[in-house]
Amino acid sequence: MRPLSLLALLLGAAVVLLPFFWMVSLSLKPADEIFSARVDLLPSRLAWENYATAFTEVPLARFLMNGVIVCGGILVFQVVFAVPCAYALAQRRFPGRTLLFGLVLAGLLVPFHVTAIPIFLGLAELRLLNTYTALIVPFVASVFGIFLFRQFFAAMPAELFEAARVDGLSETAIVWRIAFPLAWPAATAFAVFSVTAHWNDLFWPLIATSDPALATPPRGIVYFRDAEAGDDVGPLMAASVVVTTPLIAGFLLAQRRVTQGIATGGLKA
Amino acid sequence: MRLSRTARERATDLWLAGPATLAMIGLIFAPVAIVAVLSFTDYQFGALTFRWIGWENYATLFTDPIGRKAVTNTLIYVAVVIPFAMGLALVVALGLHNLAARFPRISATLRAAYFLPVAATLVAMALAWQMLLHPSIGLVNQTLGGLGLPAPDWLSDRGLVIYTLAAIGIWQSVGYNMVLFLAGLAAIPPDLYEAAEVDGATKGWERFWTVTWPMLGPTTLFVAVITATQAFRVFETVATLTRGGPAFASDTLVYALYREGFEYFKAGYASAITMVFFVVMVALTLAQFRVLERRVHYR
Numbered sequence: 001m002r003p004l005s006l007l008a009l010l011l012g013a014a015v016v017l018l019p020f021f022w023m024v025s026l027s028l029k030p031a032d033e034i035f036s037a038r039v040d041l042l043p044s045r046l047a048w049e050n051y052a053t054a055f056t057e058v059p060l061a062r063f064l065m066n067g068v069i070v071c072g073g074i075l076v077f078q079v080v081f082a083v084p085c086a087y088a089l090a091q092r093r094f095p096g097r098t099l100l101f102g103l104v105l106a107g108l109l110v111p112f113h114v115t116a117i118p119i120f121l122g123l124a125e126l127r128l129l130n131t132y133t134a135l136i137v138p139f140v141a142s143v144f145g146i147f148l149f150r151q152f153f154a155a156m157p158a159e160l161f162e163a164a165r166v167d168g169l170s171e172t173a174i175v176w177r178i179a180f181p182l183a184w185p186a187a188t189a190f191a192v193f194s195v196t197a198h199w200n201d202l203f204w205p206l207i208a209t210s211d212p213a214l215a216t217p218p219r220g221i222v223y224f225r226d227a228e229a230g231d232d233v234g235p236l237m238a239a240s241v242v243v244t245t246p247l248i249a250g251f252l253l254a255q256r257r258v259t260q261g262i263a264t265g266g267l268k269a
Numbered sequence: 270m271r272l273s274r275t276a277r278e279r280a281t282d283l284w285l286a287g288p289a290t291l292a293m294i295g296l297i298f299a300p301v302a303i304v305a306v307l308s309f310t311d312y313q314f315g316a317l318t319f320r321w322i323g324w325e326n327y328a329t330l331f332t333d334p335i336g337r338k339a340v341t342n343t344l345i346y347v348a349v350v351i352p353f354a355m356g357l358a359l360v361v362a363l364g365l366h367n368l369a370a371r372f373p374r375i376s377a378t379l380r381a382a383y384f385l386p387v388a389a390t391l392v393a394m395a396l397a398w399q400m401l402l403h404p405s406i407g408l409v410n411q412t413l414g415g416l417g418l419p420a421p422d423w424l425s426d427r428g429l430v431i432y433t434l435a436a437i438g439i440w441q442s443v444g445y446n447m448v449l450f451l452a453g454l455a456a457i458p459p460d461l462y463e464a465a466e467v468d469g470a471t472k473g474w475e476r477f478w479t480v481t482w483p484m485l486g487p488t489t490l491f492v493a494v495i496t497a498t499q500a501f502r503v504f505e506t507v508a509t510l511t512r513g514g515p516a517f518a519s520d521t522l523v524y525a526l527y528r529e530g531f532e533y534f535k536a537g538y539a540s541a542i543t544m545v546f547f548v549v550m551v552a553l554t555l556a557q558f559r560v561l562e563r564r565v566h567y568r
Contacts, residue, residue, distance in 0.1 A: 006375075009364045012357075013382040016440065020385065022408055023397035039411040085289030094282040100290060107297050109554050111502065113523055114547045115300035117307065117530055117540055121314070141292035171281045200390045202505050203523070207531050218392035222509060225396060233400060240393035251388035255381060258388075262445065263452030 027051070027237035034233050050234035051242070054224075057232065060239055062213065063220030064246075070135045070216055071198045075191055077140035083183075086149030087175045091161055104150070107143030113203065120207055134208040135216070139198065145190050152186040153179055189261045192254065199247060217243040301547075308540035315534065326541030338517045339525035339542070342431050343501065346521060349435040350442065350500040355492055357439065358446030363481070365447070366454045380451070384444035391441060395509040398437050399424065424510055427518040434506050434519055442499055446492045453488030457481065487560065494557045501549055522546045 021041075026034060027050055029043040054060050088094070089101055119138045120129075128134050156179070164174045180187070198216075205219040212223050221239050228236060251258055308326055312319035330336040361383055369376035386394065401407050402423040410420035423433040461480045470479045504523040507513060513520035513528060520528075522542060530539030 005364050006368065009361065009368065009379055012361060013379050016383055016386060016443070018408075019394055019397040019401055019440075020389070022401050023393070026397075026400055035406055039406070039408055041408075081289040081292055084285040088282055088285040092282060092285070094279065094286075100286060103290070103293060103298070107293055109551050110297050110301055110547070111550050113502070113504075113526065114304060114543050114550075115297060116526075117536055117543060118300035118303035119296065120531070121303075121536070124314070138296060141289060141296045143293065143297065146289060171285060175285065196388070200392070200505075202392050202508055203527065206508065207527070218390055218505070221393060221396065225509075233406075236396065237400065240390075240396050244390040244393040247388050247390060248385065251384070252381065255384075259380075259384065259448045259451075262448050 023237050023240055026233060027235075027241045029234055031231070031234055035231075047234060050238040053232070053235035054239040054242065057235055058220065058224045058227070058239065059213070060220065060224075060242060063215050063217045064242070066132075066135075066214060066220075067199055067217045069132060071195045073132065073136040074139045074198050075194050077136065078142040078145050078194060079187070079190075081140055082142055082145035083149055083180055084172070084175050086146045087153050087171075087179050089146070089150045090153035091156070091158060091179075092171075101150070104143050104146050107141075108147060110143075112138070116204070116207060123208065130209050130211045130214060132214065135205060135214065138204065138208075142190075142194065144193070148186050148190050149183055152183045156182060188257065192250075192258060192261065196247060304540045304543050304547075307537055308544045310537045310540075312537040312540075313534050314530075314536050319537065322537070326538045327545070329538065330541055330545060335517050335520070336525070336542075339513075339520040339522055340545075342517075342519060343503070343521045345431055346435050346438065346503055347497060347500040349432060350438045351493060351496050353435075353439045354442040354446055354496050354500075355489070358443045358492070359450050359485075359489075361443065362447045362450035362454060363477075366451060380447070383447050386441045387444040391505045392509050394441070395437065395506045398506075399510055402433065425515050427515055430511055430515065430519040434503070434510070437506050438500060438503060442496060445499075446496060449488060449492050449495070450485070453485045454481070457484045491557070491560045494553055494560055498550065498553045498557065501546070501553070 025042060028046045028048070029050075030045065030047040033040065033043060085100075089097060089104070115138070123129050123134050123137075128137075161174055161178065164178050165171075169177070200218060201216070202218045202222065205214075205216045206222075209215065209219070212220070215223055221236070221243055224232075224236055224239055309321055309323060310319040311322050311325075331340065365376045365380055365383075368379070402409050404410055404420070404422050404425075409423070413420045421429055424430055457480065461484065462476055465476055465479045468479075470476050502523055503521050504527070507519055507521055507524040508527070511519040513524050523546060526539050526542040526546065529535045529542060
């Protein structure tokens with residue numbers, strides 16, 4: 001029984017890994033081998049030129065940079081908005097606090113897709129479509145971030161912040177110099193969640209931009225796929241490998257954190 | 270003096286919580302209200318005026334052949350993805366859980382392999398699938414052809430395409446569900462198995478039905494809801510591989526909302542699609558909250 005189930009698990013894993021294997025294999029195959037009638041699992045020689053072509057045929061480096069700008073911009077703004085609000089919700093008493101927390105919970109019910117049409121209308125009105133702003137601004141209010149940080153801050157002892165107040169620190173200083181550094185585990189979990197979601201997103205970049213110079217990585221490879229006439233499979237797969245590698249590498253490095261995060265709360269609202 | 274102090278405190282609260290509140294209202298709640306209103310109009314992007322048309326957009330979605338296709342395709346997709354993405358994840362999790370006792374390293378490596386699709390960029394992987402399933406140069410059809418088996422046109426056969434997309438959806442979500450099941454399995458106290466053995470449940474499947482399955486109940490429910498929420502959102506693979514085609518055979522709710530709204534600029538109709546999608550998502554998320562609460566309660 002044991003060897004049989006191990007065999008089944010290995011076979012299953014092989015099936016799961018097949019698209020990855022095929023993507024990497026094609027990305028390293030010379031064109032004539034890709035289009036030959038006889039299919040080989042591995043390239044006969046490593047055609048690294050596919051990678052060079054991918055970077056010259058389309059502005060792949062630009063796509064990657066756009067991905068970094070957009071994901072970085074979104075993450076920074078999300079944190080700047082969410083952390084002070086979460087701190088106020090967890091450690092301060094003010095009228096409307098319960099209502100505000102209710103809004104945060106209600107916000108968790110709203111997938112981004114639902115807000116796309118009015119946000120598109122608003123950005124069009126402000127003539128902001130086809131800008132980095134259009135790619136970043138719709139996501140700056142992360143209710144998930146506020147919720148996550150609030151739970152974390154609520155578990156911290158109030159005396160800690162009381163002591164800081166006695167020492168003459170302003171509330172803003174307490175938020176950024178005491179509360180935020182202590183919430184580092186929440187911040188990493190949130191960063192993983194946010195960056196993965198926005199690096200991989202195709203929905204909003206497809207709507208908010210039509211300028212290839214602003215394409216994020218997934219949008220960029222779709223441009224590439226649509227532009228090539230079917231004869232650039234090798235470079236296209238090379239571009240796909242390049243786009244997906246940063247997240248895979250990040251996952252393999254932070255594997256335990258990521259899986260623990262998912263297991264403890266269904267991270268991914 | 271006291272009054273000015275409270276005023277100062279209120280100003281601090283406003284400074285801390287105000288920006289996020291405004292952003293939340295402007296980017297989440299106001300848009301939801303606007304979508305709800307637009308769904309009862311015939312508004313088109315760029316138009317200067319609009320008319321109130323009541324429930325007409327909703328009626329179109331559920332009676333027009335194309336609208337109905339989006340609804341039924343989404344339901345088929347979800348109905349296929351949920352059982353397979355859960356069943357396979359459970360089988361894999363059970364296997365890896367048992368394996369971990371004897372070969373922890375192999376188990377951990379396999380776990381990472383099964384999780385890889387979750388971490389990968391779906392659009393890039395969709396392109397990899399496209400090449401794998403390519404009718405002439407794809408590995409799948411070349412292998413099938415080599416074995417003398419029929420080689421179907423996975424992504425352009427009208428009867429097949431939604432199932433092909435569902436298969437990719439399953440491939441993508443098994444790893445995530447597996448992680449949740451593994452956590453559920455790890456939380457089962459080992460003495461329950463000992464007790465079951467004393468009671469005569471010695472065979473593997475007896476132990477599964479008397480201990481594992483009942484104890485996994487809350488996890489299973491949670492996984493079901495999460496899988497459903499993810500499946501209802503299917504967009505990336507449709508947009509990358511089929512654009513809802515051929516002949517709307519793989520059209521889904523979110524893709525229809527994208528196409529009607531942002532390619533045909535029918536904002537009113539797209540808003541109605543959005544609202545239908547929204548109602549389903551709210552129901553599922555509320556279920557998720559309740560399940561999560563129960564899960565915590567059990568501990």
